[in-house]
Amino acid sequence: ALASLEEDLVFSGGNAMLIEGAGGEWELLQFANAELIAERTYTLSKLLRGQRGSEPGMGAPAGARVVVLDGGITQNGLSRSELGLPLNWQAGRAGAGVGSEDYTSYQKTFTGRGERPLSPAHLRARARADGSIAISWIRRTRTGGDSWEVAEVPLGETVESYTVEIREGGVLKRSLSASKGSVSYTSAMQTEDFSGPASSFDVWVYQLSEVYGRGVPAVAHYEA
Incomplete structure (x- = not known):
């Protein structure tokens, strides 16, 4: 369930979601207002778009996948030597045993996009x-x-x-x-x-x- 949130809490990172765009890009979006208009259907407004340099993922088509985030986002911790290699991953429910039916296995190749410079x-x-x-x-x-204390980042x-x-x-x-x-x-x-x-x-x-x-x-x- 989605809910509206005060603006200062949104600025602190609340009400964040990922939307899958074209070409494997994802947009990180935040919202302040959530209005339930039908079963499991919301209208979101007062948006912060393209957060954390994710503007290349903006403009997702209708029906795109959405991941609602309930915590912080961290990088996967791979070394540069592991970039570009097909790696086997397992993901599952917290507390479930690795390899159980609650886990899904898949293969993923990471390109180091977390080190890509942002657009000027x-x-x-x-x-x-x-x-x-x-x-x-x-x-x-x-x-x-x-920081707002320095003239240049x-x-x-x-x-x-x-x-x-x-x-x-x-x-x-x-x-x-x-x-x-x-x-x-x-x-x-x-x-x-x-x-x-x-x-x-x-x-x-x-x-x-x-x-x-x-x-x-x-x-x-x-x-x-």
Whole structure:
């Protein structure tokens, strides 16, 4: 049974559920209001979406699986050497004997998604007087990012590194590298890519991890 919860308790992690999206992604969602409208059927409102960097799982189709959480979420504790290997798992009712009929066996291969960099935030592109386009963003972090006492969240990677892609209609026009939260798309680059000043394009920004690779992209559209 679901129930409504005060907002401060939701902000503390209450009323959380996982919803299975496309491509094996899961969204972690929280809700403050739960209204029973039919047998085992609720309308949920005042939602917190894409929690803990799970926004790639948003947009689940109708009929998607939902897991209601009643406690904290922890990582599975695998070492990096175990990533990418098909592993045999057993899951069952608390207190039941392993191997009993209360347990289910299955095979699962983990990819280390818990180390995937989150998408940058506040991605913007603005034209400058010299004809260049300034692209800027603010990084996010998987660890130590809850404090409101610091001006910038700590870097969760060994080094700060980004890939910035300029795309038009899904076609990659240029790839840039950056070691901070900004990069300049110069007028010379625009002339090479668009035969003149760029009037419209999409910009994709990935933070890079030495152990995982590309993170979740931030995407924005530029219009002159």
